[in-house]
Amino acid sequence: xxxxxxRQLSQFTSIIRMGATEAxxxxxxxxxxxxxxxxxPVNQLPLSIAADQLGTPDATxxxxxxxxxxxxxxxxxxxxxxxxxxxLSETILNRSDSVQSWGELEISAAKETANIVGCAFLNSxxxxxxxxxxxxxxxxxxxxxxxxxxxPVFLRDYAAAIMQSVLLDQACCSxxxxxxxxxxxxxxxxxxxxxxxxxxxxSLDKLSRLMP
Amino acid sequence: xxxxxxxxxxxxxxxEIGVGCRSGTLKTLLGSCIGIVLYERSLQIAGLAHVVMxxxxxxxxxxxxxxxxxxxxxxxxxxxxAYGKRLSLVAKIAGGAxxxxxxxxxxxxxxxxxxxxxxxxxxxxxxxxxxxxxxxGNLGRNLIADIGSGNVQIQMVGKSIVQI
Numbered sequence: 560x561x562x563x564x565x566r567q568l569s570q571f572t573s574i575i576r577m578g579a580t581e582a583x584x585x586x587x588x589x590x591x592x593x594x595x596x597x598x599x600p601v602n603q604l605p606l607s608i609a610a611d612q613l614g615t616p617d618a619t620x621x622x623x624x625x626x627x628x629x630x631x632x633x634x635x636x637x638x639x640x641x642x643x644x645x646x647l648s649e650t651i652l653n654r655s656d657s658v659q660s661w662g663e664l665e666i667s668a669a670k671e672t673a674n675i676v677g678c679a680f681l682n683s684x685x686x687x688x689x690x691x692x693x694x695x696x697x698x699x700x701x702x703x704x705x706x707x708x709x710x711p712v713f714l715r716d717y718a719a720a721i722m723q724s725v726l727l728d729q730a731c732c733s734x735x736x737x738x739x740x741x742x743x744x745x746x747x748x749x750x751x752x753x754x755x756x757x758x759x760x761x762s763l764d765k766l767s768r769l770m771p
Numbered sequence: 772x773x774x775x776x777x778x779x780x781x782x783x784x785x786x787e788i789g790v791g792c793r794s795g796t797l798k799t800l801l802g803s804c805i806g807i808v809l810y811e812r813s814l815q816i817a818g819l820a821h822v823v824m825x826x827x828x829x830x831x832x833x834x835x836x837x838x839x840x841x842x843x844x845x846x847x848x849x850x851x852x853a854y855g856k857r858l859s860l861v862a863k864i865a866g867g868a869x870x871x872x873x874x875x876x877x878x879x880x881x882x883x884x885x886x887x888x889x890x891x892x893x894x895x896x897x898x899x900x901x902x903x904x905x906x907x908g909n910l911g912r913n914l915i916a917d918i919g920s921g922n923v924q925i926q927m928v929g930k931s932i933v934q935i
């Protein structure tokens with residue numbers, strides 16, 4: 560069963576696009592590099608398709624995951640392949656030598672990037688969401704406080720296994736899931752970072768009520 | 772519904788069921804979900820269910836998603852390949868990881884464990900012996916079941932391949 564109409568999905572996508580743009584600006588400032596962002600339209604997908612959103616199911620990826628609580632609840636995922644992640648760490652740590660494996664410093668650099676990108680996205684969401692469905696400030700619906708992220712957790716695992724874990728909450732309540740995904744690329748480098756927000760089932764219900 | 776595998780590899784995704792006979796492999800990637808491999812040795816028929824949740828609560832859609840509906844449906848599809856012969860099934864199960872345990876704080880924390888318990892209960896009720904388990908932990912699993920032999924191979928990132 561679909562929670563959102565096409566109109567609502569379009570509205571939701573606009574809000575996400577603002578958040579993803581803000582996230583890419585934050586990443587650009589952090590890395591002192593130009594970042595391009597590609598926002599996929601918000602969509603409702605069957606579980607089997609949603610689980611492939613990070614690419615080849617058995618590809619090993621790195622991911623930083625943050626729980627989100629407040630205005631809406633869910634999970635933020637910042638995922639990337641080994642090469643992109645290690646190159647990101649080299650850039651942040653200002654290293655000229657190439658690192659081949661993940662040490663504490665490299666993981667810390669990745670988590671800090673996820674935190675910066677995630678906070679920028681959530682700040683934008685916190686500004687946009689209370690105005691959903693209202694035509695003027697006086698009718699702004701009260702939906703709670705800001706969105707707050709937890710400290711990121713880092714892991715290396717199969718792409719499909721990572722996705723299963725973040726889809727679980729929605730999968731409990733529905734056979735189709737809402738996945739919000741953007742791809743971030745660093746200019747002139749063949750590096751790709753997936754940035755994903757997966758609201759929990761209760762928050763999706765709240766959003767569907769707020770959007771006309 | 773997934774095609775029946777008789778050669779090559781079939782990827783069974785979340786909430787899906789795959790069956791095959793004689794040769795080929797059934798593959799799935801598991802995080803907190805449970806993969807149940809059912810095998811009939813004499814007829815070389817294998818089934819793989821990728822279970823996401825423990826209980827359907829009577830729902831009749833997405834039958835591959837729930838332990839209590841996916842296992843009977845896998846058996847039904849395997850029986851359709853047996854030409855009326857009675858199946859003598861054994862099971863191997865894997866998955867149920869809690870991958871983000873340090874960040875996951877909600878009620879779904881132990882979903883992997885709940886899935887595992889539901890699968891074991893269902894197999895017990897159906898009198899299907901569990902020959903091997905590779906469950907729990909905090910890493911995902913790449914499961915490949917060989918239809919010809921019933922062997923199940925498990926790989927985890929950064930670890931050696933294990934046969935169960």
